[in-house]
Amino acid sequence: MTEMDPGLLITLITIIISGLGIVVGTAIPALAEGRAVVKALEAIARQPDAASDLRTTLLIAMALLESTAIYVLLIMLVLIFANPLLDRFF
Amino acid sequence: MERVVPKVVFNIFGLPIRDTVVSTWIAMVLIVGAAIIVGRRRPIVLEILVHFLNDTVSDVMGRPARPYLPLLGTLAIFISITNIIGILPVLNAPTRDINTPLALALVVFASVHYFGIRSQGLVGYLKDLASPIFLLPLEIVSQISRTLSLAVRLFGNIISGELIVAVIFSLAPLFVPLPLTGFSILTGILQAYIFTALAAVYTGAALKARETKSSESSESG
Numbered sequence: 001m002t003e004m005d006p007g008l009l010i011t012l013i014t015i016i017i018s019g020l021g022i023v024v025g026t027a028i029p030a031l032a033e034g035r036a037v038v039k040a041l042e043a044i045a046r047q048p049d050a051a052s053d054l055r056t057t058l059l060i061a062m063a064l065l066e067s068t069a070i071y072v073l074l075i076m077l078v079l080i081f082a083n084p085l086l087d088r089f090f
Numbered sequence: 091m092e093r094v095v096p097k098v099v100f101n102i103f104g105l106p107i108r109d110t111v112v113s114t115w116i117a118m119v120l121i122v123g124a125a126i127i128v129g130r131r132r133p134i135v136l137e138i139l140v141h142f143l144n145d146t147v148s149d150v151m152g153r154p155a156r157p158y159l160p161l162l163g164t165l166a167i168f169i170s171i172t173n174i175i176g177i178l179p180v181l182n183a184p185t186r187d188i189n190t191p192l193a194l195a196l197v198v199f200a201s202v203h204y205f206g207i208r209s210q211g212l213v214g215y216l217k218d219l220a221s222p223i224f225l226l227p228l229e230i231v232s233q234i235s236r237t238l239s240l241a242v243r244l245f246g247n248i249i250s251g252e253l254i255v256a257v258i259f260s261l262a263p264l265f266v267p268l269p270l271t272g273f274s275i276l277t278g279i280l281q282a283y284i285f286t287a288l289a290a291v292y293t294g295a296a297l298k299a300r301e302t303k304s305s306e307s308s309e310s311g
Contacts, residue, residue, distance in 0.1 A: 056149060060291070063284040067239050070246030077249075 010085050018076045025072030033065045110187040117172045117184065143167075150287045151294035158293055161201055165194065166286040173248055173278025177271055183278075185248045188241070195241035198289045199233070206296030215296070240288060247281050248274075 004012075040058040044051050100107055128135050143163040147155035155162065169185065176183025184190045206215045220226045251274035259267045 053149075056287070059280075060150075060284065060287050063243065063281075063288075067243040067246075070243055070250075071239075073250055074242060074246055 007086060010083070014079050014083060014086075018079055021072055022076055025076075026069050029065050029069040033062050036061055036065065108187065110182050110184045110190065113175060113181045114172065114184040114190065116181060117168070117175050120175075121167060121171055139167075146283075147286065147290045150290045153294065153297075155290065158205065158290070161197075162286050162290055162293070165198070165289060166282050169194070169244070169285055170279045170282035173282060174275055176248070176252060176278075177275060183248055183252065185244055186252055188245050191241040191244040194244070194285070195237045198240060198292065199237040202289075202292045202296045205293050209297050236288075236292065240285060244281055244285055247277055251277055 036058065040054055044054050047054075097109060125136065140159075140163065143166055144155055144159055147159060147162050151158070172184045172190070174183075175181050176186060203215075206218070209215075210218060219229055251270070255267045255270050255274065258270060
Protein backbone atom coordinates (compact mmCIF):
# COMPACT_ATOMS: atom_id res chain seq x y z
CA MET A 1 0.00 0.00 0.00
CA THR A 2 1.48 3.35 -1.00
CA GLU A 3 2.14 5.81 1.76
CA MET A 4 -0.98 7.94 2.08
CA ASP A 5 -1.44 11.20 3.86
CA PRO A 6 -2.09 10.13 7.48
CA GLY A 7 -5.30 12.14 7.69
CA LEU A 8 -6.65 10.32 4.65
CA LEU A 9 -5.64 6.97 6.08
CA ILE A 10 -7.34 7.70 9.40
CA THR A 11 -10.47 8.92 7.63
CA LEU A 12 -10.58 5.77 5.54
CA ILE A 13 -10.18 3.48 8.52
CA THR A 14 -12.76 5.50 10.47
CA ILE A 15 -15.32 5.14 7.70
CA ILE A 16 -14.78 1.41 7.33
CA ILE A 17 -14.89 0.79 11.07
CA SER A 18 -17.99 2.97 11.48
CA GLY A 19 -19.84 1.05 8.83
CA LEU A 20 -18.88 -2.34 10.23
CA GLY A 21 -19.51 -1.19 13.76
CA ILE A 22 -23.02 0.03 13.08
CA VAL A 23 -23.94 -3.15 11.24
CA VAL A 24 -22.72 -5.47 13.98
CA GLY A 25 -23.71 -3.15 16.80
CA THR A 26 -27.33 -2.92 15.74
CA ALA A 27 -27.76 -6.51 14.58
CA ILE A 28 -26.87 -8.13 17.91
CA PRO A 29 -29.20 -6.04 20.12
CA ALA A 30 -31.96 -6.45 17.55
CA LEU A 31 -31.64 -10.23 17.71
CA ALA A 32 -31.63 -10.15 21.49
CA GLU A 33 -34.73 -7.94 21.58
CA GLY A 34 -36.48 -10.27 19.16
CA ARG A 35 -35.86 -13.20 21.49
CA ALA A 36 -37.15 -11.23 24.45
CA VAL A 37 -40.34 -10.32 22.59
CA VAL A 38 -40.89 -13.94 21.56
CA LYS A 39 -40.73 -15.13 25.17
CA ALA A 40 -42.93 -12.29 26.37
CA LEU A 41 -45.58 -13.00 23.75
CA GLU A 42 -45.57 -16.67 24.61
CA ALA A 43 -46.02 -15.79 28.27
CA ILE A 44 -48.87 -13.38 27.50
CA ALA A 45 -50.57 -16.05 25.40
CA ARG A 46 -50.28 -18.49 28.26
CA GLN A 47 -51.59 -16.06 30.91
CA PRO A 48 -53.55 -13.14 29.46
CA ASP A 49 -54.38 -11.86 32.95
CA ALA A 50 -50.77 -10.95 33.63
CA ALA A 51 -50.53 -9.01 30.35
CA SER A 52 -49.94 -5.57 31.85
CA ASP A 53 -47.20 -6.80 34.21
CA LEU A 54 -45.53 -8.57 31.33
CA ARG A 55 -45.85 -5.50 29.14
CA THR A 56 -44.18 -3.29 31.72
CA THR A 57 -41.34 -5.74 32.22
CA LEU A 58 -40.97 -6.18 28.48
CA LEU A 59 -40.73 -2.42 27.87
CA ILE A 60 -38.10 -1.93 30.52
CA ALA A 61 -36.07 -4.90 29.31
CA MET A 62 -36.20 -3.69 25.70
CA ALA A 63 -35.00 -0.24 26.72
CA LEU A 64 -32.06 -1.77 28.52
CA LEU A 65 -31.21 -3.94 25.51
CA GLU A 66 -31.59 -0.96 23.19
CA SER A 67 -29.12 1.07 25.19
CA THR A 68 -26.21 -1.09 24.08
CA ALA A 69 -27.03 -0.18 20.49
CA ILE A 70 -27.09 3.45 21.60
CA TYR A 71 -23.58 3.08 23.00
CA VAL A 72 -22.38 1.92 19.58
CA LEU A 73 -24.15 4.84 17.93
CA LEU A 74 -22.54 7.26 20.36
CA ILE A 75 -19.04 6.04 19.54
CA MET A 76 -19.79 6.26 15.83
CA LEU A 77 -21.04 9.83 16.24
CA VAL A 78 -17.89 10.75 18.13
CA LEU A 79 -15.69 9.12 15.49
CA ILE A 80 -17.40 10.81 12.59
CA PHE A 81 -18.10 14.27 13.98
CA ALA A 82 -15.58 14.82 16.72
CA ASN A 83 -12.69 12.57 15.80
CA PRO A 84 -9.82 13.38 18.14
CA LEU A 85 -7.22 12.13 15.67
CA LEU A 86 -8.38 14.43 12.92
CA ASP A 87 -9.01 17.48 15.10
CA ARG A 88 -12.59 17.72 13.92
CA PHE A 89 -14.86 19.39 16.41
CA PHE A 90 -18.08 20.60 14.87
CA MET B 91 -23.51 18.14 7.91
CA GLU B 92 -25.87 19.15 10.67
CA ARG B 93 -24.37 20.57 13.75
CA VAL B 94 -24.27 18.06 16.54
CA VAL B 95 -23.03 20.45 19.19
CA PRO B 96 -25.62 23.13 20.10
CA LYS B 97 -24.63 26.68 19.38
CA VAL B 98 -24.38 29.52 21.84
CA VAL B 99 -27.15 32.09 21.48
CA PHE B 100 -26.27 34.89 23.85
CA ASN B 101 -24.38 35.66 27.02
CA ILE B 102 -25.65 36.52 30.47
CA PHE B 103 -23.01 38.12 32.67
CA GLY B 104 -20.35 36.45 30.61
CA LEU B 105 -21.91 32.94 30.79
CA PRO B 106 -22.63 31.54 27.31
CA ILE B 107 -26.23 30.42 27.01
CA ARG B 108 -26.98 27.68 24.50
CA ASP B 109 -30.15 27.42 22.49
CA THR B 110 -31.04 24.21 24.33
CA VAL B 111 -31.02 26.17 27.61
CA VAL B 112 -33.49 28.63 26.07
CA SER B 113 -35.62 25.65 25.02
CA THR B 114 -35.53 24.38 28.59
CA TRP B 115 -36.83 27.72 29.85
CA ILE B 116 -39.60 27.69 27.26
CA ALA B 117 -40.50 24.13 28.28
CA MET B 118 -40.60 25.18 31.94
CA VAL B 119 -42.91 28.09 31.16
CA LEU B 120 -45.10 25.78 29.05
CA ILE B 121 -45.41 23.14 31.76
CA VAL B 122 -46.12 25.56 34.62
CA GLY B 123 -48.46 27.64 32.48
CA ALA B 124 -50.39 24.60 31.29
CA ALA B 125 -50.64 23.30 34.84
CA ILE B 126 -52.00 26.61 36.12
CA ILE B 127 -54.47 27.09 33.28
CA VAL B 128 -55.73 23.51 33.30
CA GLY B 129 -55.83 23.52 37.08
CA ARG B 130 -58.15 26.53 37.12
CA ARG B 131 -60.60 25.29 34.51
CA ARG B 132 -60.57 21.48 34.68
CA PRO B 133 -58.65 20.30 37.74
CA ILE B 134 -59.89 16.76 37.11
CA VAL B 135 -57.41 16.45 34.24
CA LEU B 136 -54.51 17.09 36.57
CA GLU B 137 -55.90 14.56 39.02
CA ILE B 138 -56.13 11.94 36.29
CA LEU B 139 -52.54 12.63 35.30
CA VAL B 140 -51.26 12.40 38.87
CA HIS B 141 -53.21 9.21 39.50
CA PHE B 142 -51.87 7.68 36.31
CA LEU B 143 -48.29 8.52 37.29
CA ASN B 144 -48.87 7.27 40.81
CA ASP B 145 -50.23 3.93 39.58
CA THR B 146 -47.46 3.47 37.05
CA VAL B 147 -44.67 4.25 39.49
CA SER B 148 -46.23 2.14 42.25
CA ASP B 149 -46.51 -0.73 39.80
CA VAL B 150 -42.86 -0.55 38.94
CA MET B 151 -41.62 0.02 42.47
CA GLY B 152 -43.85 -2.58 44.07
CA ARG B 153 -44.78 -0.27 46.94
CA PRO B 154 -46.86 2.91 47.42
CA ALA B 155 -45.01 5.60 45.54
CA ARG B 156 -46.53 8.65 47.22
CA PRO B 157 -43.39 10.01 48.95
CA TYR B 158 -41.29 9.67 45.80
CA LEU B 159 -43.89 10.86 43.33
CA PRO B 160 -42.85 14.55 43.21
CA LEU B 161 -39.42 13.67 41.85
CA LEU B 162 -40.44 10.80 39.59
CA GLY B 163 -43.57 12.48 38.26
CA THR B 164 -41.62 15.63 37.49
CA LEU B 165 -39.03 13.57 35.64
CA ALA B 166 -41.73 11.93 33.54
CA ILE B 167 -43.55 15.13 32.63
CA PHE B 168 -40.42 17.22 32.07
CA ILE B 169 -38.67 14.64 29.90
CA SER B 170 -41.71 13.95 27.74
CA ILE B 171 -42.42 17.65 27.17
CA THR B 172 -38.78 18.46 26.39
CA ASN B 173 -38.52 15.53 23.99
CA ILE B 174 -41.66 16.58 22.14
CA ILE B 175 -40.68 20.24 21.94
CA GLY B 176 -38.02 19.37 19.38
CA ILE B 177 -40.74 18.89 16.78
CA LEU B 178 -41.53 22.59 16.69
CA PRO B 179 -39.64 24.46 13.99
CA VAL B 180 -37.51 26.95 15.86
CA LEU B 181 -36.94 25.05 19.08
CA ASN B 182 -34.32 22.43 19.83
CA ALA B 183 -35.07 19.55 22.16
CA PRO B 184 -33.10 20.27 25.36
CA THR B 185 -32.32 16.58 25.72
CA ARG B 186 -30.45 16.81 22.43
CA ASP B 187 -27.52 18.32 24.26
CA ILE B 188 -25.65 15.75 26.37
CA ASN B 189 -25.80 18.08 29.37
CA THR B 190 -29.53 17.86 30.08
CA PRO B 191 -29.78 14.06 30.27
CA LEU B 192 -26.53 14.00 32.23
CA ALA B 193 -27.95 16.48 34.73
CA LEU B 194 -31.14 14.46 35.09
CA ALA B 195 -29.17 11.24 35.57
CA LEU B 196 -27.03 12.90 38.25
CA VAL B 197 -30.20 14.08 39.99
CA VAL B 198 -31.49 10.51 39.99
CA PHE B 199 -28.14 9.25 41.29
CA ALA B 200 -28.07 11.75 44.15
CA SER B 201 -31.73 11.24 45.02
CA VAL B 202 -31.44 7.43 45.11
CA HIS B 203 -28.68 7.69 47.68
CA TYR B 204 -30.59 10.37 49.55
CA PHE B 205 -33.75 8.26 49.75
CA GLY B 206 -31.73 5.23 50.76
CA ILE B 207 -29.94 7.08 53.55
CA ARG B 208 -33.15 8.74 54.67
CA SER B 209 -34.93 5.42 55.01
CA GLN B 210 -32.13 3.21 56.27
CA GLY B 211 -29.76 5.55 58.04
CA LEU B 212 -26.23 6.14 56.83
CA VAL B 213 -24.63 3.06 58.38
CA GLY B 214 -27.53 0.80 57.44
CA TYR B 215 -27.49 2.00 53.85
CA LEU B 216 -23.76 1.51 53.49
CA LYS B 217 -24.04 -1.94 55.02
CA ASP B 218 -26.80 -2.74 52.56
CA LEU B 219 -24.65 -1.63 49.65
CA ALA B 220 -21.73 -3.77 50.81
CA SER B 221 -23.78 -6.78 51.91
CA PRO B 222 -21.82 -9.46 50.06
CA ILE B 223 -18.48 -7.76 50.63
CA PHE B 224 -16.77 -9.33 47.65
CA LEU B 225 -19.41 -7.74 45.42
CA LEU B 226 -18.58 -4.23 46.60
CA PRO B 227 -16.38 -3.26 43.59
CA LEU B 228 -19.07 -4.57 41.28
CA GLU B 229 -21.65 -2.52 43.17
CA ILE B 230 -19.61 0.67 42.83
CA VAL B 231 -19.03 0.12 39.12
CA SER B 232 -22.68 -0.66 38.57
CA GLN B 233 -23.74 2.57 40.31
CA ILE B 234 -21.58 4.61 37.95
CA SER B 235 -22.58 2.68 34.85
CA ARG B 236 -26.30 2.84 35.71
CA THR B 237 -26.18 6.61 35.93
CA LEU B 238 -24.19 6.97 32.73
CA SER B 239 -26.42 4.58 30.85
CA LEU B 240 -29.52 6.52 31.92
CA ALA B 241 -28.02 9.68 30.46
CA VAL B 242 -26.65 8.08 27.30
CA ARG B 243 -29.86 6.19 26.58
CA LEU B 244 -31.97 9.34 26.65
CA PHE B 245 -29.43 11.44 24.75
CA GLY B 246 -28.75 8.79 22.11
CA ASN B 247 -32.41 8.16 21.34
CA ILE B 248 -33.27 11.82 20.94
CA ILE B 249 -30.24 12.83 18.94
CA SER B 250 -30.45 9.87 16.60
CA GLY B 251 -34.07 10.74 15.89
CA GLU B 252 -33.12 14.32 15.11
CA LEU B 253 -30.16 13.30 12.93
CA ILE B 254 -32.27 10.93 10.85
CA VAL B 255 -34.95 13.57 10.33
CA ALA B 256 -32.29 16.11 9.37
CA VAL B 257 -30.63 13.75 6.89
CA ILE B 258 -33.89 12.78 5.22
CA PHE B 259 -34.99 16.40 5.22
CA SER B 260 -31.87 17.36 3.30
CA LEU B 261 -32.56 14.63 0.76
CA ALA B 262 -36.33 14.89 0.22
CA PRO B 263 -37.95 17.89 1.96
CA LEU B 264 -41.58 18.96 2.40
CA PHE B 265 -43.64 16.03 3.69
CA VAL B 266 -41.32 13.08 3.51
CA PRO B 267 -39.77 13.39 7.03
CA LEU B 268 -43.20 13.57 8.68
CA PRO B 269 -43.61 9.89 9.60
CA LEU B 270 -40.15 9.92 11.14
CA THR B 271 -41.07 13.03 13.11
CA GLY B 272 -44.19 11.27 14.36
CA PHE B 273 -42.07 8.31 15.34
CA SER B 274 -39.75 10.56 17.31
CA ILE B 275 -42.73 11.85 19.30
CA LEU B 276 -43.49 8.25 20.23
CA THR B 277 -39.85 7.63 21.08
CA GLY B 278 -39.75 10.77 23.21
CA ILE B 279 -42.67 9.70 25.38
CA LEU B 280 -41.40 6.13 25.57
CA GLN B 281 -37.96 7.28 26.66
CA ALA B 282 -39.52 9.49 29.33
CA TYR B 283 -41.43 6.48 30.64
CA ILE B 284 -38.29 4.33 30.57
CA PHE B 285 -36.27 6.98 32.43
CA THR B 286 -38.93 7.31 35.11
CA ALA B 287 -39.41 3.56 35.43
CA LEU B 288 -35.68 2.96 35.81
CA ALA B 289 -35.39 5.76 38.36
CA ALA B 290 -38.28 4.16 40.26
CA VAL B 291 -36.59 0.74 40.15
CA TYR B 292 -33.31 2.17 41.43
CA THR B 293 -35.13 4.04 44.20
CA GLY B 294 -37.06 0.92 45.15
CA ALA B 295 -33.86 -1.11 45.25
CA ALA B 296 -32.22 1.42 47.56
CA LEU B 297 -35.15 1.26 49.98
CA LYS B 298 -35.79 -2.40 49.86
CA ALA B 299 -34.95 -4.01 53.15
CA ARG B 300 -36.42 -1.49 55.56
CA GLU B 301 -39.93 -0.95 54.21
CA THR B 302 -40.99 -4.60 54.25
CA LYS B 303 -39.56 -5.10 57.72
CA SER B 304 -41.47 -2.13 59.13
CA SER B 305 -44.73 -3.26 57.54
CA GLU B 306 -44.22 -6.75 58.94
CA SER B 307 -43.50 -5.39 62.39
CA SER B 308 -46.54 -3.12 62.27
CA GLU B 309 -48.70 -6.07 61.28
CA SER B 310 -47.44 -8.26 64.09
CA GLY B 311 -47.29 -5.37 66.62
